Each structure stands twice: as C-alpha cells, then as structure tokens.
Amino acid sequence: MTRWLFSPVPRARIAAFRTLVYLFIPLDLVFFSAWIRSHGNLPGNLYQPLVAGRLLHLPTPTHLLVNAIYYALIPLSLLAATGRAHRLLGWTVFALYFEWMIIAMSYGKIDHDRYALLVALAALPTAGRARHGDQTETEAGGFALRATQIAVICTYFLASIAKLRYGGLSWLTGATLTRSFIRRGTKLARWLLQIPGFTTVSQFGIMGFELFSPVVFFVRPRLRYLIVAGFYLFHLLTFCLITISFIPHQVAMAAFLPLEKVTPIVWLRRLRSRLSPDAPTASTPANPTGQPAT
Structure with missing residues (x-):
C-alpha cells in the first residue's frame, strides 16, 4: 500500500499540476464562485457553519472578512503558480481557500465539486520543489497526486452511496433526471425527454459509473486514460444537458494525466534562449572552446 501511495512521478508533472491548480483559483473566484462574496x-444569524467551521471556531463572515480573503487569494495564487516558496505560499492559499469554502457552504447549500480541489491544495505544499521539464522522479510528488486522485474517485463513489442512502432504488427507477431536465434542462435535454426510457437508462448508467469508478486504480495506464477521458465526457454531457459545471473537480482530475508531456514553459524557455542576443546564430557559430577568435 505504501508503495502504491508513494508511487514516484516526474517532478515536471508536479510543476505542471501545481501551475494548473493555482492558476485556476483566481478564475474560480472571479468567474465560477464570485457569488460567495x-x-x-x-x-450573521443565517450563518450555520459546517462541522469544520465549528471545531475551528472560524468567525462569522463579514463584508471585510470575505473581501479580504478574496483580494488576498488572487495574487497569492498567482505567486504560488510559479512554484516559488511552495510551502509558505501553498499552505497560505490552502488555508484561505478552505475558509472561502466554509463561507460558501455554510448557508444551506453544500456542493461536492470542490472536494478534490481542496485536497489538491492541501497536498501540493508537501510535494517538494518541482521545475517544468525536470524528469527526475519524486515520491513526495507521487503522494500529492495520489491523494488528489483518491479524492476525485471518492467524490464519485460517495455520491452513489448518498443516492442509494437517501433516494433508495427510486433514484434509479423514478423521475430524477426527468425532473432535472424539466427544471433546468437545455433544448437538447428536452429533446431527449421524448425518447421513452432514456432518463431511466441514464440513471442506471450514472449509478454504475459512480459505483465502479474505483476500477480506474486497477487498470493499465492506457485504459486508465480512456476511463478518465470518459469522466471528462460525462461532465461535458452534464453541462450540455442541465448546465451544471464541475470545473473545479475536473481541474483536480488532471492529477491522473501525464501533464509533463505538455510543456509550454519549456517551449517558452527555448524560444527565449533562441531570441537572446547571447545565443549562437547561424551567422555567428558558437565557440565551444571559449577562446578568443583569431
């Protein structure tokens, strides 16, 4: 189990994942979760803190507190995306975003699309130093990605358990999707409602997909990537049908992908080195000996 949890990955993958996650935080605050402000x-009497908020005695949100977190998270996340001071900036961003989530979910509505992202923010400060293009393997980074992957799959698996616990078999055979399609469905969803049995079959498919999502850990890498692609396709269809976005979850799900193969930072470094005045050109060949030309 320890060997699986700490399975080494290239540091470049950690660097890419870290950049992706931290760059997403400002986008999330400005576009996807701006309603939290x-x-x-x-x-104050509407604030019913989650268990974590009560245990930590977190303060009741005020205009000053909420805006202070908002305006602190944006620049700090951008700095953390550079990979510098990864522990200090990483833990700071995690603490602030954790409080941002407590503020968001303590008014009666609790979303589950940000759980894996929150785990990623907690795990990344432990991943150690990482540089884009560095293929050196790291066990600490492997654990950070594995923890995020487990959180992603728990989001699916525990969602299916909640459906069975609170909805029972009627979640599968009832009008669950039909009600969603009618209430907030798109034109595509309303068209699919005309197909007899479509929503019932889809409900069984969703339940099966969520219950058996842990199989992604027990297959070969090529099949694992296909399954993860299926996860992304599922969320794309969900958005097309009922406009529910799981973008924070999908960002965390990138922990399954070989991100080190996408190297825009390395490409930029190479381009900069080629454009540098000190770089050798075709008309001015490099002098490997370092001796003055005669």
Missing part, C-alpha cells in the same frame, strides 16, 4: 452582506 455576497455572503459577506448577509445577516
């Missing part, structure tokens, strides 16, 4: 203007 309005909680700072709500009456």
